[in-house]
Amino acid sequence: MYEGAVQELIDELGRLPGIGPKSAQRLAFHILEAETEDMQRLVRAIVTVKERVKFxxxxxxxxxxxxxxxxxxxxxxxxxxxxxxxxxxxxxxxxxxxxxxxxxxxxxxxxxxxxxxxxxxxxxxxxxxxxxxxxxxxxxxxxxxxxxxxxxxxxxxxxxxxxxxxxxxxxxxxxxxxxxxxxxxxxxxxxxxxxxxxx
Incomplete structure (x- = not known):
C-alpha cells in the first residue's frame, strides 16, 4: 500500500475493466514517470470523450x-x-x-x-x-x-x-x-x- 495520491490513483485505475492490482500499480508508476504534457493530453482526451460522446x-x-x-x-x-x-x-x-x-x-x-x-x-x-x-x-x-x-x-x-x-x-x-x-x-x-x- 502506498500513501495518499499514489494509492488513490492505483485504486481508481484498478476499477477499470481488465486492470488488476499489479497492472494498476504499473500504470500508476508509468503516469508518475511520464512527461507532464503527455499526461495532460490523456486527461484532455478523457474529459473530451465524456463531454462529447453520447449514444x-x-x-x-x-x-x-x-x-x-x-x-x-x-x-x-x-x-x-x-x-x-x-x-x-x-x-x-x-x-x-x-x-x-x-x-x-x-x-x-x-x-x-x-x-x-x-x-x-x-x-x-x-x-x-x-x-x-x-x-x-x-x-x-x-x-x-x-x-x-x-x-x-x-x-x-x-x-x-x-x-x-x-x-x-x-x-x-x-x-x-x-x-x-x-x-x-x-x-x-x-x-x-x-x-x-x-x-
Whole structure:
C-alpha cells in the first residue's frame, strides 16, 4: 500500500475493466514517470470523450452527433438489423466487411448475478424499431458466453411471434469468447453461416 495520491490513483485505475492490482500499480508508476504534457493530453482526451460522446438515438452506438455514421449512411441495407451487446462489437463486425445492414446495441447482456435483466437493456427500443415494415431480418450477434447465450435465447423467443426472420451467428466463434477478440476471418465466416435462432 502506498500513501495518499499514489494509492488513490492505483485504486481508481484498478476499477477499470481488465486492470488488476499489479497492472494498476504499473500504470500508476508509468503516469508518475511520464512527461507532464503527455499526461495532460490523456486527461484532455478523457474529459473530451465524456463531454462529447453520447449514444445514437436510433441504434445506441457511440457517436458525437444525434445519429451515428452507420445510421446516417443511406447505402446501408435498412431491412437487416444486427443486434450486438456493446458498441465495441459493432467495430468487430464492421472489420469483417461481411455485413452491410444496420445495428442495434443492447448496452450489455442479461446477467442476473450482476442484476441486469431485460429491462436494463435496450430491448424496448429494438421492438420500437421493428414497427418499421422495411425490416425483414434480425441477426442476433451476442457474445458466445453464458450471458450472451441467455440474451440471444430471450430475444429469439420474444421475436419469433413478430413474423420477422431471426438468425444467429454460425459456429466458428469460441464459446466463452468475446466478439471484439475474434479475428476477421472467423467472424466473417460466422456471419455467412448464420442459422435460425430457434434451432
Amino acid at each position: 445514437c438515438t436510433v441504434c445506441g452506438n457511440v457517436t458525437e452527433a444525434e445519429l451515428c455514421n452507420i445510421c446516417r449512411d443511406d447505402r446501408r441495407d435498412p431491412t437487416i438489423i444486427c443486434v450486438v451487446e456493446e458498441s465495441k462489437d459493432v467495430l468487430a463486425v464492421e472489420r469483417t466487411r461481411a455485413f452491410r445492414g444496420r445495428y442495434h446495441v443492447l448496452g450489455g447482456s442479461i446477467n442476473p448475478i450482476a442484476g441486469i435483466g431485460p429491462d436494463q437493456l435496450r430491448i424496448r427500443e429494438l421492438l420500437t424499431r421493428l414497427n418499421d415494415s422495411q425490416i425483414q431480418e434480425i441477426i442476433i450477434a451476442t457474445d458466445p458466453n453464458l450471458e450472451g447465450e441467455a440474451t440471444a435465447t430471450y430475444l429469439s423467443r420474444m421475436l419469433k411471434t413478430i413474423g420477422i426472420a431471426v438468425t444467429r451467428l454460425a459456429s466458428g466463434l469460441p464459446v466463452g469468447g468475446d466478439l471484439e477478440y475474434a479475428d476477421e476471418v472467423t467472424l466473417g465466416r460466422a456471419f455467412e453461416g448464420r442459422r435460425n435462432a430457434l434451432t
